Amino acid sequence: MKKFISYLLVALMVLGTGFAGSQKASAQSTDELEQKIENKKNKQEEIEKEQSNLKNDKQNTEEKIEKNLDKQDSVNSEITTINQKLTDTREKISTKENEITDTNEQLDKLSNQIDELNAQIEKLKKEIQELKERIKKREKLLKDRLRAIQSNGGSMKYIEVIFGAKSFSDLISRSSAVNTIMDQDKDIMETHKREKQEVEDKQAEVKTKKGNVEQKKAEVEDKKASLKSQKQELESLKSELDDQMAEKESLLGDLEEKEKDLENYKVSLEDEQEILRKQKAANQKAIELAKQEKEKLKQLARERQRERKANNNSGSSSSSSSDNSSGGNSDGGSNHSAAPASSGNGMFNYPLSAPVTSGYGQRWGSLHAGIDFGVGPGTSVGSAASGVVISTHSESDGTMNGYGNVVLVSHSINGTSYTTLYAHLSSIAVSSGQTVSSGQIVGTSGNTGQSTGPHLHFEIHRGGWNGSKSNSINPLSVLN
Incomplete structure (x- = not known):
């Protein structure tokens, strides 16, 4: 009987120790879950803070995109203005080129006229030379006549010729001869004078024509030089406008590229927002699961507490039964709480086996x-x-x-x-x-x-x- 009582006491002590260990394990698991829930709540706060940061970042990005688009509009407007200036400049250059072409045609015509006048001058030179030779001969003839008249007493000789007539018919003949000689002299003098004046007039006319043509050619050449200078200025302006256009197009390309990057970043932020929203939901689900697991552990602890009281009241036979039941539930509780620990332990498993x-x-x-x-x-x-x-x-x-x-x-x-x-x-x-x-x-x-x-x-x-x-x-x- 004493041995039975001793065994019974030992059994009760063992049973009490088992329940105490089970209760302690349950409390420890509950504390771990409580800490896990607290960590998850802290994580929720972190996610909410990160969501707020992402919202601000997205808003800033949208503002940058808006500014970028405004700048693109401004650059496009500048490009339109430059393009209009380029169009106007190209039209002006084309006009100048047409004017230069017309001027070149005028210069060609004037050059041809000058060539023709030079040819006329050469021809006149020959004619003038011939006239000069004829005039020279006439002058010699007239000089000879004048010398003869002077040596023979001038016009009195003609009277002697007339008064030397031997008959009336001879007088008529002699008078006619004298008139003829005088007419010939007069014709020679008039022809000499006319041809000399003609030579002088032709020389003056050709000289005037050539002067006018050369003056006109000089004016046209000045006009051509002015047109070339204007065209050069327009081409210089066009080159500057081309450079400005290239610069603006490059800037626009950079802005479009930056806009693309900002849009991609915005999409990335939207992705992050969506992921954070889902992460928050997943974290909340994990909190609920931890709470459920905590409630289960509390329920299990309450059941074990009731069983312990019942076993204390029932005696040794129920102690043995309670011991077996307690051992099984203790193992099950331990396995339930070990799953999260075994999955991490600060480490991750490989997602697959590959190099x-x-x-x-x-x-x-x-x-x-x-x-x-x-x-x-x-x-x-x-x-x-x-x-x-x-x-x-x-x-x-x-x-x-x-x-x-x-x-x-x-x-x-x-x-x-x-x-x-x-x-x-x-x-x-x-x-x-x-x-x-x-x-x-x-x-x-x-x-x-x-x-x-x-x-x-x-x-x-x-x-x-x-x-x-x-x-x-x-x-x-x-x-x-």
Whole structure:
């Protein structure tokens, strides 16, 4: 009887110790869950703060886009003005070219006229030379006559000739002869005078014509030089306008490129906003799950407390039964709380088994924020840790910076939030808000988006995913 009582006391002590251990484990699990809930709430505040920052950043980006568009309008207006000036300048240059062409034609005509006048002058020179020779002969003849008249007594000889007539008919003959001689002398003198005046008139006329033509040619040449100078000024203006146009078009190209970058950045911010919204929802779901798990642990603790009281009242037979039941429930409670710890422990599992073909770091002038696994299309991709799917994006969405089909999963490991990203998938096997376990298939590898070949692109971010990738970490540093 004493031995039975001793065994009974020992059994009660063991049973009490078991219940105490179970209660202690339950309290510890509850505390862990309480801490997890608190961390998740803090994460919610961080997400809300990040959402506010993104909203402000998006607003600033939209303002920059608006200013960029205003500047583009201004530059387009300047280009229109320059283009109009260029059109006017080209028309003026064309007009000047036509005027220069007309002037050249005038110069050609005047040159031809000058050539003709020079030919006339040469011809006149010959005629003048002939006239001069005739005049010279006449002058000699007249001089000879004058000398003869002077040596014979001048006009008295004619009287002697007349008075020397022997008959009336001889008188008539002699008078007629004298008249004839005098008429001939007179004709010679008049012809001499006329031809001499004719030569002088022709010389003056040709000289005047040539002077007029040469003056006109000089005026036309001055006009041509002026037109060429004006054309040169217009061409210089056109060159300046061309330079201005090239500068404005280059500026417009830069503005359009900047606008494109801003629009892409805006889309990236919108993606981040959407991801944060889904991450917030996923985080809230994780909080609810933790609360449910905490409530279950509390309920389990209350049930064990009732069982302990019942066992204390029932005696040794129920103690044995209570011991077996208590042991089973204790194991089950331990397994339930161990799942999150085993999935993380500060480490992640590889999403698939394949060689790393491209590491984390700078590549082609920008950050390659993850690692690439060289694997063909269709290979199953597992979640690197347990968590909640934040969002999924298909290639048809045209978003997520060329990632193609992509899945993002939120994780909480040792009180720290992480986000994993699986990109270029050929298919997606999960949906937003879904809870996944470590190793659970989230999709299959592929070659979607801006991909150079079939592979899996894998990223890990401390906190939520953001387009700047500033919080990305090297996956190899935390993978098992």
